[in-house]
Amino acid sequence: MNFQLTEEQELVRTSVREFCKKYVEPIAQKVDQEAYFPMENFKRIAEQEWTGIPYPAEYGGAGADFLTYILVVEEMSRACATTGFTVMLQNALGYTLYKFGTEEQKKKWLIPLNKGEMLGSFALTEPGAGTDAGATQSTAVLDGDEYVLNGTKMFISNAPIAGVLIIVAMTDKSKGTKGLSAFIVPADTPGLQIGKHLNKMGIRGSLTAEVIMKDCRIPKENLLGKEGQGFKMAMMYLDGGRIGIAAQALGIAQAALDESIAYSKERVQFGKPISSFQAIQWMLANMATDVEAARFLTYHAAWCYDQGKNYSKEAAMAKLFATECAAKHTNRAIQIHGGIGYIKGHKVEQLYRDAKITEIYEGTNEVMRMVVSGSVLR
Numbered sequence: 001m002n003f004q005l006t007e008e009q010e011l012v013r014t015s016v017r018e019f020c021k022k023y024v025e026p027i028a029q030k031v032d033q034e035a036y037f038p039m040e041n042f043k044r045i046a047e048q049e050w051t052g053i054p055y056p057a058e059y060g061g062a063g064a065d066f067l068t069y070i071l072v073v074e075e076m077s078r079a080c081a082t083t084g085f086t087v088m089l090q091n092a093l094g095y096t097l098y099k100f101g102t103e104e105q106k107k108k109w110l111i112p113l114n115k116g117e118m119l120g121s122f123a124l125t126e127p128g129a130g131t132d133a134g135a136t137q138s139t140a141v142l143d144g145d146e147y148v149l150n151g152t153k154m155f156i157s158n159a160p161i162a163g164v165l166i167i168v169a170m171t172d173k174s175k176g177t178k179g180l181s182a183f184i185v186p187a188d189t190p191g192l193q194i195g196k197h198l199n200k201m202g203i204r205g206s207l208t209a210e211v212i213m214k215d216c217r218i219p220k221e222n223l224l225g226k227e228g229q230g231f232k233m234a235m236m237y238l239d240g241g242r243i244g245i246a247a248q249a250l251g252i253a254q255a256a257l258d259e260s261i262a263y264s265k266e267r268v269q270f271g272k273p274i275s276s277f278q279a280i281q282w283m284l285a286n287m288a289t290d291v292e293a294a295r296f297l298t299y300h301a302a303w304c305y306d307q308g309k310n311y312s313k314e315a316a317m318a319k320l321f322a323t324e325c326a327a328k329h330t331n332r333a334i335q336i337h338g339g340i341g342y343i344k345g346h347k348v349e350q351l352y353r354d355a356k357i358t359e360i361y362e363g364t365n366e367v368m369r370m371v372v373s374g375s376v377l378r
């Protein structure tokens with residue numbers, strides 16, 4: 001067993017830290033308060049080749065391993081959860097195209113996504129199909145050389161700024177989850193409407209919207225994989241995505257710990273820094289222990305991915321533990337800060353709001369428990 005990161009992984013982590021100090025941290029509060037997408041930083045991130053990290057160079061990627069991608073998401077999220085999520089999403093998106101796309105589809109869509117020349121979205125969730133992804137109502141009907149898509153997708157990250165969307169729709173209702181298929185839909189397709197940016201509690205700079213398809217025609221070549229592979233594809237996409245969300249939560253939890261340590265050393269009460277009180281020391285000890293445990297679970301899931309082992313259960317465990325760690329300890333961080341931590345615009349107040357979504361998206365933690373229990377009871 002080797003707990004040491006490689007020299008390359010350490011180098012990337014140091015570079016991301018320096019990058020964040022220079023570009024990400026200074027605008028993190030503004031991104032939250034003004035709910036704006038930090039496009040200028042996204043372009044800089046793309047220049048660093050952090051938008052397609054685990055994909056081969058021939059497809060516009062950086063040709064690094066999955067763990068390197070996870071380290072980048074962790075460090076970015078420590079500085080700004082919106083930016084961490086943006087990096088996570090862009091890297092995760094390439095997965096279905098890379099695994100199921102034709103050479104032509106890879107050239108046309110995967111390369112610009114990996115190079116960060118274009119943003120993308122993965123559209124699975126619907127108003128009536130969240131956790132129950134198999135209940136998808138959107139339809140895709142083959143008409144000559146085109147598929148005609150109709151339906152509504154909900155809570156779609158990046159939808160207002162995406163150049164392309166991967167949309168899951170029903171091609172054969174009689175087959176249940178095996179009747180779902182995935183499609184590559186350019187954002188400028190007539191009939192595709194993007195709703196208003198939703199005003200979220202956290203990760204406010206990440207733009208989220210409804211996507212409406214009204215007789216949206218796409219060439220039949222835009223079917224990804226085969227008809228009927230959509231559900232499996234979505235589940236596989238989500239397995240990898242969950243390691244990314246675990247990394248985002250880990251970064252948020254680490255930031256809460258960093259802030260709490262620094263504040264407890266400088267805040268004086270009863271003539272002493274509050275770090276000298278056992279109540280605070282124990283909170284910090286619990287935080288530090290959980291953060292480290294979350295890190296091991298997350299890195300282990302990434303390692304399983306890199307080793308070509310099954311990682312469904314490991315991804316669900318990492319996401320479950322790391323996101324609950326983030327939610328619990330951002331709360332504790334506010335407790336350590338007292339009143340000042342409850343004031344809008346304070347870093348720990350933002351972390352607390354940013355942490356909550358990690359327990360919900362890419363599969364709720366109830367789904368994570370279903371995946372883990374399904375695996376251990378098999």
Ligand code: COS
Nearest residue numbers: 124130131132133134177232235236238239312362363367
């Ligand atoms: N990888 C590959 N295939 C998978 C899979 C995975 N991780 N999980 C399930 N499948 C396959 C199953 O093997 C099964 O195929 P077979 O019938 O050939 O064996 C098929 O998919 C259906 O699986 P299952 O019966 O378990 O599906 P359910 O409808 O019961 O759904 C849950 C299971 C709840 C786990 C699934 O719907 C889910 O993950 N929901 C959460 C969705 C989500 O995360 N949404 C967030 C979206 S953010 S884009």
